[in-house]
Amino acid sequence: ACFSPSATRPPSTATPVPSGRVDAHSTAVPTSTSPAPTPRPTATDSATSTPGGIPAQDKTISQVKNGEITIDGDLADWTKREWLAVSSYYNGRLQPPSPDLDVKASFAFDSENLYLAVKAVDDDVQKVDRSWRYGDGFLFTLVTDESKERSSYVRQFAFDQESKLLIFGNGEYFPPFDIQNVEFQFRQHDLGVDYEVAIPLKLLKPFSPFIYENVALNFVYTDRDSAAGGTTVMLYPDADFDTERSRIRAGEFFALKTADPETAQDASYHATLAKNFFRDGETIELRYAVNADKSQDRTGISADLLRDGVAIQQAVETVDLHPGLNRGTLPLSIGDLANGDYTLQVAFQDTNGNTVSEYADHVFVMNQGEIEEAKEAISAYEGQEAIEASLPNLEIRFDWLDEFYKRPNYEDISALNAWWGDIVTLSSALAKGEPAVFGTNIIKRYAHRSNIDNTLQPYSVYLPESFNAGTEYPLIVALHGSGVDEQEFIKGMVGGASIL
Numbered sequence: 001a002c003f004s005p006s007a008t009r010p011p012s013t014a015t016p017v018p019s020g021r022v023d024a025h026s027t028a029v030p031t032s033t034s035p036a037p038t039p040r041p042t043a044t045d046s047a048t049s050t051p052g053g054i055p056a057q058d059k060t061i062s063q064v065k066n067g068e069i070t071i072d073g074d075l076a077d078w079t080k081r082e083w084l085a086v087s088s089y090y091n092g093r094l095q096p097p098s099p100d101l102d103v104k105a106s107f108a109f110d111s112e113n114l115y116l117a118v119k120a121v122d123d124d125v126q127k128v129d130r131s132w133r134y135g136d137g138f139l140f141t142l143v144t145d146e147s148k149e150r151s152s153y154v155r156q157f158a159f160d161q162e163s164k165l166l167i168f169g170n171g172e173y174f175p176p177f178d179i180q181n182v183e184f185q186f187r188q189h190d191l192g193v194d195y196e197v198a199i200p201l202k203l204l205k206p207f208s209p210f211i212y213e214n215v216a217l218n219f220v221y222t223d224r225d226s227a228a229g230g231t232t233v234m235l236y237p238d239a240d241f242d243t244e245r246s247r248i249r250a251g252e253f254f255a256l257k258t259a260d261p262e263t264a265q266d267a268s269y270h271a272t273l274a275k276n277f278f279r280d281g282e283t284i285e286l287r288y289a290v291n292a293d294k295s296q297d298r299t300g301i302s303a304d305l306l307r308d309g310v311a312i313q314q315a316v317e318t319v320d321l322h323p324g325l326n327r328g329t330l331p332l333s334i335g336d337l338a339n340g341d342y343t344l345q346v347a348f349q350d351t352n353g354n355t356v357s358e359y360a361d362h363v364f365v366m367n368q369g370e371i372e373e374a375k376e377a378i379s380a381y382e383g384q385e386a387i388e389a390s391l392p393n394l395e396i397r398f399d400w401l402d403e404f405y406k407r408p409n410y411e412d413i414s415a416l417n418a419w420w421g422d423i424v425t426l427s428s429a430l431a432k433g434e435p436a437v438f439g440t441n442i443i444k445r446y447a448h449r450s451n452i453d454n455t456l457q458p459y460s461v462y463l464p465e466s467f468n469a470g471t472e473y474p475l476i477v478a479l480h481g482s483g484v485d486e487q488e489f490i491k492g493m494v495g496g497a498s499i500l
Helices: 041-049 368-379 394-404 413-431 486-493
Strands: 001-007 059-064 084-086 101-109 113-122 137-143 155-159 164-169 172-178 183-188 192-200 214-225 231-232 252-257 268-273 277-279 283-292 296-307 310-322 322-332 342-347 355-365 442-447 456-462
Touching: 001 442, 059 231, 084 442, 101 231, 137 172, 155 192, 268 342, 268 355, 268 442, 283 296, 283 342, 296 322, 310 322, 342 413, 355 413, 368 394, 368 413, 368 442, 394 413, 394 442, 442 486, 456 486
Parallel strands: 059 101, 059 252, 277 355
Antiparallel strands: 001 456, 084 101, 101 113, 113 192, 137 155, 137 214, 155 164, 164 172, 183 192, 214 231, 214 252, 268 283, 283 322, 296 310, 296 342, 342 355, 442 456
16 A cells, blocks of 8 residues: 655646656756846836847737648748747846857747747757756747736746657646647757747647737747856746746737738637636636638527537527638526536538538536535535545545636646546445445545644555455555655556556
8 A cells, every 4th residue: 555645735637747856946047157137027127128129019929821831940931930039037137149059939820830930059959858958958838828927827848859748737747748749840950959849729728829819928948058057048037937936937928910811811710718617507608719711791600518419508609700800709508517527519600501610628517506415415424433534535525626616717627527526436435335435556545634723634545456455565655755746656656557
């Protein structure tokens, strides 16, 4: 058996990074070769000018036609695009360009991807473990919290000569994992390195360059020289760009400019949710955008909430399109739906009723009546000696659900389905007169109620598949460390076990 205390806050929907990671802030900031620290610019300062020298209100990311940018590493598709100097230290001081380091970045989007290109004059390109943090590579951060310069709602990607990783999102570090559907090319040459990247918009939910008017993003390049240590420069000065001591990341504002209809841009259809978890009785606000190449009357937009493929709720709207960008909101009432995961299916139809584009997402509904009924049911087992000690395993999941629903924005909702499934499973065990515990060969969080302050404190348990309650076993206790939770620690020790 393996028991390990975890943090007292609800488990994150993302898993922290593996063991061995140190706080990146202590290693990624400029070395002694950087200018002396100065106070970080305030939000007011950054709104009028930027480290790149271009007024913030003049910075834009423009739409390109699908297929106009090819991810091949030669940057030929970027010759006429705006390049921004990546020259700020985390404290706001600027690094002048030199033969040792001169970094520029450029951005664009089409109806499917967000693109970025990098050209770096770099006289000594090093490849080490996690080069995007400790060697030569870069971090790209996009704030998905609309119109916010600083937020915990972000997506942060890491790239080096070989890696394309998602490492951080919504305030949590992930175990760095390769993202197969991100296109990426790296090219090294005599003067330095070039990169081209295409990130599918579906990886950036709820962000959409057709629905958002602007977005904040940051680009952070780390240059490691063999003997002299490293230098880190960024597009926007953010002292918390890569640290476990803060859930917040910051970026520079860019206006998002869709293509002029006169360029014969193909029509495109987009939808997104600012939030994807609701209580019964609430209303889903579906935001949509159509970038039309011509006027069109009676374009249909329908939103269906499905459970097991069957439509439960529906909303329909008809709009007249003008050439260019058309934005709107379609409300969908949830009603008195049961707890669980639902599919939101969105369809756009032309004047003749033919479906021309579709969008799908998942939402989780928490029915308050059902939750209260489940809470009352377990109270009947209080005082039963053989069962009472296991009740906190259920109670803490109710607390996690309540805490999750205080979050304001779009989230990974897989944890909600898992917690509700646990509640159903454990409640079923109680109904059979059995303790509310889990089986073998899985890593699950349990809880006990503290004798000190009566709070619920979580810990994780792993029982081997061959576990027999009448047999004595050695007990291994694992405490989580910097950048790793206790479940990842246990998984690394036992191998092959599932975290459910």
